[in-house]
Amino acid sequence: METPDGAPGRLRAAVPEAGRLVRLAGPLIGNNLAIAGMQFADAVMAGRLGSRDLAAVAVGGSVWMVVFLFAMGTLMAISPLVAERYGAGKHRLIGRYVRQGFTIALAFGVGIVALLWTLARPALELIGIDPGFRELTGDYVEAIALGGPGLCLYLVLRFTSEAIGWTRPIMYVSLMALVVNVIGNYALMWGNFGFPAMGAQGCGLASAIAMWFLLLAMAAYVLGSERYRPFAIFAKLPRPRWRLQRQVLRVGLPIAVTIVAEAGLFAAISLLMGTLSANVAAAHQIAVNFASTLFMIPLALNSATTVRVGQALGRRQLATARFRGWVGIWLCGFCMGVSALGLLLFRESIVDLYTSDPEVSAIAVTLLFVAAVFQVSDGIQVGAAGALRGYQDTRIPMFLTTLAYWIIAFPLALLAAKRYALQPELIWGGFVVGLTLAAILLVWRYNVISRRQTWRRA
Numbered sequence: 001m002e003t004p005d006g007a008p009g010r011l012r013a014a015v016p017e018a019g020r021l022v023r024l025a026g027p028l029i030g031n032n033l034a035i036a037g038m039q040f041a042d043a044v045m046a047g048r049l050g051s052r053d054l055a056a057v058a059v060g061g062s063v064w065m066v067v068f069l070f071a072m073g074t075l076m077a078i079s080p081l082v083a084e085r086y087g088a089g090k091h092r093l094i095g096r097y098v099r100q101g102f103t104i105a106l107a108f109g110v111g112i113v114a115l116l117w118t119l120a121r122p123a124l125e126l127i128g129i130d131p132g133f134r135e136l137t138g139d140y141v142e143a144i145a146l147g148g149p150g151l152c153l154y155l156v157l158r159f160t161s162e163a164i165g166w167t168r169p170i171m172y173v174s175l176m177a178l179v180v181n182v183i184g185n186y187a188l189m190w191g192n193f194g195f196p197a198m199g200a201q202g203c204g205l206a207s208a209i210a211m212w213f214l215l216l217a218m219a220a221y222v223l224g225s226e227r228y229r230p231f232a233i234f235a236k237l238p239r240p241r242w243r244l245q246r247q248v249l250r251v252g253l254p255i256a257v258t259i260v261a262e263a264g265l266f267a268a269i270s271l272l273m274g275t276l277s278a279n280v281a282a283a284h285q286i287a288v289n290f291a292s293t294l295f296m297i298p299l300a301l302n303s304a305t306t307v308r309v310g311q312a313l314g315r316r317q318l319a320t321a322r323f324r325g326w327v328g329i330w331l332c333g334f335c336m337g338v339s340a341l342g343l344l345l346f347r348e349s350i351v352d353l354y355t356s357d358p359e360v361s362a363i364a365v366t367l368l369f370v371a372a373v374f375q376v377s378d379g380i381q382v383g384a385a386g387a388l389r390g391y392q393d394t395r396i397p398m399f400l401t402t403l404a405y406w407i408i409a410f411p412l413a414l415l416a417a418k419r420y421a422l423q424p425e426l427i428w429g430g431f432v433v434g435l436t437l438a439a440i441l442l443v444w445r446y447n448v449i450s451r452r453q454t455w456r457r458a
Contacts (some may be wrong), residue, residue: 010323017327021304027171028162028300034174036293038181038210042203045185049199053189056136056200059129062267063120063137064144068151069263071108073256075101075155077248079303080310080389082163087314091230094160098231099238100245101156109149116145136200143204147211154215157222163307166227173217181210254398255389261398265405269430272417280424283363286354291371294339298332298379302386305329309390313453322450325387329380329443336379343372363424370428377436384442393449400441409434 039061046057078101085093121138129137158170184206191197198205222228266288273284305328312321343350347368351361381401388397413430416422 013323014327017308017324018331021301021308021324021328021331024165024167024307025297025300025304027167028303029297030171031167031174032296032300033293034171034178036296037178038207041178041182041185042207045182045189046200046203049189052133052136053200053203055130055133056140057203059124059133060137060140060144060200060204063116063123063141065263066260066267067112067116068148069259070256071105071112071148071152072155073259074108074249074252075105075152076159076255076389077250077252077392077394078156078159079163079306080392081247081251082160083307083310083390084314084392086164087311088316090314092232094164095231095233095235096241097244097248098156098160098233099236100241101160101248102153103238103240104245104248105152105156106149109152112148112152113145116141116148120145139201140204143201144207146205147208150208150212150215154211154218157215157218160231160233161218161222161228162303163310164227165307165311167304169218169221169225173214173221176217177210177214180213181206184209251389251392251394254394258385258394258398258401261402261405265410265430265434268410269413269427272413272427273424276417276424279357279359280363282355282357282360283367283424286351286360286364287367287371289354290350290368291375294336294343294375295378295382297335297339298382301328301332301335302382305332305383305386306389309387310392313390318454321390322454325390325446325450328387329383329446332379332383332386333376334379336375339379340372340375343368343375347372366423366425367428370425370432374432374435377432377439381435381439381442384439384446387446388442388449391449391453393445396445397442400445401438404438404441405434408437 042057042061043054047054078097081097082094085091085097120141121134124134124137124141161167161170185203187193187195188198188202188206189200190202195202222233270281270284270288274281305325308324308328309321312318312324347365348361350368351364354364355361385397385401388394409430412433413427416427416429
């Protein structure tokens with residue numbers, strides 16, 4: 001059904017469309033928070049073992065995250081590809097894409113194990129990680145790497161379920177995996193239930209077990225649910241089909257680069273802040289941690305927007321697809337506007353939850369003020385990225401975001417920190433510039449692509 005003509009009609013249609021987006025994204029928010037909960041549980045439980053284990057989990061987690069984000073970004077291509085075929089009613093073709101996704105995921109998963117088991121320890125030494133916890137970090141990375149194949153295969157099923165608009169099982173299995181992860185930590189890190197106390201290595205192994213649990217639980221649900229029966233996902237063993245695999249990689253690899261580029265910006269600025277002082281590094285961690293938690297909502301809306309746009313395109317409802325993308329973009333911006341207001345009003349209280357150190361608190365409060373400034377830009381850019389993925393337009397956005405983050409934003413932050421020795425909040429100006437520029441460029445790109453598609457139909 002096409003969208004109404006005229007601004008009043010579009011405004012009336014935007015409210016129910018926003019409601020559908022929120023319903024689709026709701027379980028994904030739960031999924032995102034469950035994943036964040038695993039990271040939180042790992043940090044808290046490792047911290048009780050001592051600073052060496054906590055440092056090993058923190059540094060090892062950063063190494064793992066870079067590799068994982070690249071694999072996840074590539075496999076995210078399954079979502080728009082399946083959403084479009086679902087909208088077009090090409091159910092059997094969905095099964096083919098999923099099976100080819102399994103082939104790619106297995107290759108990525110095995111590659112993760114081989115890469116981290118081969119290169120992680122030499123890389124840690126090359127970077128100059130403190131020898132006091134370097135071996136523990138290597139143990140953690142090698143243990144968590146064992147979950148790579150299971151997690152990558154799970155992501156194919158997760159993005160397939162997301163693409164057909166059925167997101168509840170994603171939330172349920174992630175919440176169960178959180179419980180598995182915590183129990184695994186309790187048993188393997190601390191030596192309970194008859195297991196040896198393995199410390200940081202046990203933490204990585206517990207995470208790997210939780211990853212394989214995600215795959216098994218999601219596969220069991222897909223096998224038992226009528227919703228997935230028309231796709232015949234497990235009707236045959238996957239045979240490599242290069243044409244379909246090339247489509248997945250063509251859409252997915254630019255997504256992977258984009259995600260790693262944004263995560264890399266935050267990681268690089270974190271390193272810059274860490275060179276200033278312990279208080280600045282601690283304040284930075286507080287502000288980033290809270291801002292990242294708020295980001296879980298627009299991140300879920302981003303995925304929902306991809307699905308809604310992709311399904312409309314599959315039905316050849318091009319004006320509807322364009323409309324849905326705009327609703328997703330502005331809804332993400334609105335949600336982050338509310339977050340910005342909350343940060344401005346309650347940032348002192350938020351910081352009090354993390355620390356009682358007056359010096360750290362003072363810096364963190366100023367950083368949360370800067371975070372409030374870039375909240376709306378961050379929401380709009382992630383909404384626009386999701387809308388563009390619905391159109392399977394990922395290559396040009398990759399170049400645009402790389403320009404915004406690494407050609408413009410990071411050099412500004414580097415100059416502020418190293419050449420001019422400015423205050424921490426001014427170094428964070430790199431986030432403001434990068435995210436705002438990314439938002440402008442991605443919205444421009446979305447307007448061009450969606451309008452071009454609509455005109456072609458006319």
